[in-house]
Amino acid sequence: xxxxDTQIKELELKAKQxxxxxxxxxxxxxxxxxxxxxxxxxxxxxLYFAVLRHNPKDPNWPExxxxxxxxxxxxxxxxxxxxxxxxxxxxxxxxxxQLGSILQGHPDRRxxxxxxxxxxxxxxLSVGLGMSLAAKIDKKDYRVxxxxxxxxxxxxxxxEAAMACxxxxxxxxxxxxxxxxxxxxxxxxxxxxxxxxxxxxxxxxWHVVEINGHDTKQILAAYxxxxxxxxxxTIIIAHTIxxxxxxxxxxxxxxxxxxxxxxxAEKALKELE
Amino acid sequence: MEQLYQxxxxxxxxxxxxxxxxxxxxxxxxxxxSTRTSLFAxxxxxxxxNFGVAEQNMMATAAGLASxxxxxxxxxxxxFATGRAxxxxxxxxxxxxxxxxxxxxxxxxxxxxDGSSHQALEDVSLMRVIPNMNIIVPCDGPxxxxxxxxxxxxxxxxxxxxxxxxxxxxxxxxEFKFGKAQVISEGKDVTIVACGIMVNEALVAAxxxxxxxISARLINLHTIRPLDxxxxxxxxxxxxxxxVCEEHTIVGGLASSIDEVIAENHPTKxxxxxxxxxxxxxxxxxxxxxxxxxxSQDIEKAVLSIIHQExxxxx
Numbered sequence: 001x002x003x004x005d006t007q008i009k010e011l012e013l014k015a016k017q018x019x020x021x022x023x024x025x026x027x028x029x030x031x032x033x034x035x036x037x038x039x040x041x042x043x044x045x046x047l048y049f050a051v052l053r054h055n056p057k058d059p060n061w062p063e064x065x066x067x068x069x070x071x072x073x074x075x076x077x078x079x080x081x082x083x084x085x086x087x088x089x090x091x092x093x094x095x096x097x098q099l100g101s102i103l104q105g106h107p108d109r110r111x112x113x114x115x116x117x118x119x120x121x122x123x124x125l126s127v128g129l130g131m132s133l134a135a136k137i138d139k140k141d142y143r144v145x146x147x148x149x150x151x152x153x154x155x156x157x158x159x160e161a162a163m164a165c166x167x168x169x170x171x172x173x174x175x176x177x178x179x180x181x182x183x184x185x186x187x188x189x190x191x192x193x194x195x196x197x198x199x200x201x202x203x204x205x206w207h208v209v210e211i212n213g214h215d216t217k218q219i220l221a222a223y224x225x226x227x228x229x230x231x232x233x234t235i236i237i238a239h240t241i242x243x244x245x246x247x248x249x250x251x252x253x254x255x256x257x258x259x260x261x262x263x264x265a266e267k268a269l270k271e272l273e
Numbered sequence: 274m275e276q277l278y279q280x281x282x283x284x285x286x287x288x289x290x291x292x293x294x295x296x297x298x299x300x301x302x303x304x305x306x307s308t309r310t311s312l313f314a315x316x317x318x319x320x321x322x323n324f325g326v327a328e329q330n331m332m333a334t335a336a337g338l339a340s341x342x343x344x345x346x347x348x349x350x351x352x353f354a355t356g357r358a359x360x361x362x363x364x365x366x367x368x369x370x371x372x373x374x375x376x377x378x379x380x381x382x383x384x385x386x387d388g389s390s391h392q393a394l395e396d397v398s399l400m401r402v403i404p405n406m407n408i409i410v411p412c413d414g415p416x417x418x419x420x421x422x423x424x425x426x427x428x429x430x431x432x433x434x435x436x437x438x439x440x441x442x443x444x445x446x447x448e449f450k451f452g453k454a455q456v457i458s459e460g461k462d463v464t465i466v467a468c469g470i471m472v473n474e475a476l477v478a479a480x481x482x483x484x485x486x487i488s489a490r491l492i493n494l495h496t497i498r499p500l501d502x503x504x505x506x507x508x509x510x511x512x513x514x515x516x517v518c519e520e521h522t523i524v525g526g527l528a529s530s531i532d533e534v535i536a537e538n539h540p541t542k543x544x545x546x547x548x549x550x551x552x553x554x555x556x557x558x559x560x561x562x563x564x565x566x567x568x569s570q571d572i573e574k575a576v577l578s579i580i581h582q583e584x585x586x587x588x
Contacts, residue, residue, distance in 0.1 A: 068337075109369055115340045120364040123333040127365065130337020137298065137320060137343070157361070160330035168322070 003050065003220050011216050014084065015045040019245045020272045021080035021093060027265035029097040032105070035255040036149060037077035039180040039213070039240040046219045047145060047176075048081045056086040059112045065142050066131045068116055070124020071149030071178065072106040073257070079103050079111065087113040122155025124148065125175060129161055132170040132233075143227065144173045151183030154192045159204070165233040166205025174226035175206075175235040178213065180242035182253050197237060206235050213238025246271055275442040277414030279435040280378045284309030286421045287346060291317045297425065298343045300335055302328045308348040308378045328353045332361035332375075339371035344425060347373060351380035351393035351434060355400055367405045367430050374424040374431040375400075381520035382548065382565055383470060383558040384437050392553035398525025400432040401498060408497040409451070410434045410519075410527070412472035413442045416495060419449035427451060434469065436520075438558050441473045446493060454501040460490035463576045464508035464515045468494050468527050471518035471546070471567065478572035489576055497527055502534050509535050514542030514579035518572055520562075523547035542582060544575040 018041050026032045048054075053065045069078050076096065083090045088102065088111070095101035102110045106119030116127050128146035135142055152158065165173055177197075185191050194200070201208045207229045211218040219238070226234035242256070243249030246268040249260075260268055291297045291313055302324045305311040314321035324331040328349055335345040347354070354377040355362070366373045377396065384392045400406050407429060409420040417435060424431040446455050457472070458479060467475040472493045479489040490512055492504060508515060515535065517528040523545040532543055548565050562568055 062342075066341075116336055116365065117368050118365075120360055123329075123336075123361055123365050126330045126333030126361075127337040127340070129330075130334040130339070131341055132337070133298075133322060133334070134338050134341030134343055138341075157329040157333065160324075160327035161334070164324060164327065164330055164334070 001224055003217070007050070008216050011046055011049055014049055015042050016245070016272055018045055018077065018080045018084060020269055021083070022076045023246065023260060023265050023268045023272065025076050025080065025093050025096045026259040027262060028094050030259055031097060032076055032259050033073040033257050034076070034249060034260060035182065035242040036071060036074040036178060036180060038244045038246065038249065039242045040074055040147060040178040041077055041244065042214045042216055043176055043178065043219055043238055044077055044081050044147065046216055047223065048085055050220060051223045052145070053142065056113070059087060063140065063142055066115060066128070066144045068124050068127050068131070068144070068146045069107055069118055070127070070146055071121065071152050072118030074149070075107045078107065082111070082113040121149070121152040122157040125158055125161035125165065128173055128175065129165050129168070129170060132165070132173040133168060135172055142172070145176065146173070147176045147178060150177060150179045150181065150188050150194060151191070153177065153194065162201065162204045162206065169231055170233045171230050173233045174223065175233065177235060177237045178240055179237055180240045182242045182251070182256060184256050186253055201235050201237070205232055207232050208235055208237060210237045211239070213240035214244055276439040277442060278439050279411065279414055279417040280307070280309040282414045282417040283376055283378070283421060283435060284312035286418045287313040288316050290422070290425050291320065294344065294425070296342060296344050297346065298322070298338055299346045300324060300331050300348070302326060302331045302349045302353065304349050307350070308376070310346070310348045328358040329361050332358040333365045335373045336365040336369060336371055339373050340369070343372070345373045346376055348376050348378065350391060351377035351396040352391055355393060355396040355432070359399055362400070363403050367403045370405045370429055372428060374433065376421065376433045376435065378435045379437045380434045381436055381469070382553050382561045382567070383520065384553070385558045385561065386555050388555040389553040394522045394548050394553060395525065397434060397497060397521050397527065398529070401525060401530065405429055406498060407431045408434070409495055410468040410497060411495055412469055412493050413440050415442060416449055420495065423449070423451040436470055440470050443472055443476065443493070449495070452496045452499050452501060454504040455493040455495065456504065457491040457493055458489070460488040461511065462488045462513060463579050464490040464492060464512045465518065465572060465576065466492045466494050466505070466508070466515055466527070466531060467518040468497065469520055471520055474567065474569045475518050475572055477569035478576065481569065481573055482576055487576065487580060494527060497530055500530050500534060502538070505531060505534055506539055509539040509541045513583040514544065516544045516546060516572060516575040516579065518546040520567055521547055523549055542579050544578060546571050546575050
């Protein structure tokens with residue numbers, strides 16, 4: 001599918017708006033995970049605003065494409081995208097992490113648009129596999145997208161799922177890896193090296209597309225490539241920058257799990273104007 | 274007395290359910306011939322998935338299927354279903370309150386020669402601490418069918434515990450109702466509460482006790498969650514004490530469930546016949562039941578201990 005320059009431009013603007021919401025939500029909540037939310041913003045914005053077959057007015061529409069956030073701690077991004085898409089009023093965003101909120105600290109089915117809760121890492125690719133198998137059983141043509149974190153794929157469950165997705169030839173499933181290179185304790189390569197990552201996924205029977213995860217044109221092309229790849233699942237390995245869009249958060253490990261202060265948020269919002 | 278494999282009944286019942294409901298899906302992790310899900314696999318190959326030796330993946334995949342409207346039966350040995358995949362069961366099955374029915378076979382010490390690594394003695398405890406989880410421990414073949422049908426027809430996650438060896442069918446136990454204990458024999462002196470294969474041991478004990486002039490009330494508490502508190506409290510009020518029998522650790526399972534209800538509502542003497550802070554080991558089922566004090570004689574002794582205490586108090 002061809003996307004015009006205007007469409008690309010619009011998606012980029014939308015991503016900036018989503019980043020602003022993430023910063024604002026987290027500053028208001030006083031806790032949460034900005035780094036990995038900002039690194040995956042372009043990936044999820046493109047998915048929800050240009051690719052996904054869905055209906056925000058009917059979140060349970062049986063024919064909808066499925067999205068599952070395996071790296072659940074980055075839910076501020078998902079919530080911002082869902083609100084921008086009209087799944088629930090934007091005002092709800094300011095209740096993030098509060099008692100009784102529909103926006104829990106990690107994804108929960110009380111949020112319109114969330115099908116399966118997450119938070120305990122390493123289980124989401126299996127959830128996506130289940131959705132993919134359900135489509136096969138019911139002979140439905142919906143697709144399944146699953147966003148993974150790089151630190152997350154150190155979990156053994158991921159590789160069990162990786163093996164099974166290719167064994168069951170889940171070509172209706174597309175995993176997206178937000179490869180920002182950082183995890184809580186430091187650089188992924190220092191904590192537990194993942195490389196050679198492309199070869200790993202290929203050897204597990206996956207079609208691998210490697211892109212710059214902040215280049216909307218590349219992102220859209222990768223989703224298209226996944227759609228047209230038959231007989232095997234696709235993983236988009238997206239090279240990203242943790243904290244992308246806010247200079248003083250970029251590649252700073254501390255912002256994996258620390259919310260910006262009021263002052264930091266103001267500074268960040270200026271950068272995102 | 275009729276003797277049946279609970280897992281044979283499970284496999285046959287799955288086929289029955291599969292014919293009635295196209296949303297029934299079955300998953301296994303390389304043990305389908307042992308758990309008998311292989312029977313379903315033969316009949317409905319499009320709705321059966323074998324995950325190989327990967328229980329964590331199987332459990333979380335069940336959640337994905339359930340989120341799309343499937344009623345998912347998941348089987349492996351009790352050890353791996355509840356131990357290996359506990360996080361997946363808690364966070365991705367029970368927290369979402371999905372229609373996933375974990376039917377685990379080879380529970381308890383009667384796994385026999387395979388030894389400790391394969392003898393789940395704490396599976397009910399592990400499942401009982403998770404909100405939303407329903408638990409049934411059927412006592413025989415026919416009751417396994419009842420339990421599986423009840424699970425298929427009731428919303429939410431279930432844990433159903435089945436054994437490896439053949440078990441004697443318990444006659445005249447009345448109709449099965451999920452969540453309602455079965456009073457197999459009325460009695461006024463002491464109550465024996467049992468689940469699973471221990472119901473048969475308890476039945477033998479009750480008969481022997483009757484010959485000694487002791488009238489034991491025998492309750493088959495097949496549903497551990499939700500617990501039938503009314504039947505238990507009646508027994509606590511009407512008899513001198515309760516002997517609880519389970520082929521499982523005495524910590525966290527049936528005995529603990531009863532202790533909690535009794536202590537909070539009507540304190541009385543409770544004696545636990547179960548596995549006491551030990552791992553299992555190799556041996557034949559019958560030998561192991563003896564070694565771990567899980568026989569009808571052990572139940573008799575426990576009942577007599579309550580009677581003696583009662584008599585001392587009366588003197």
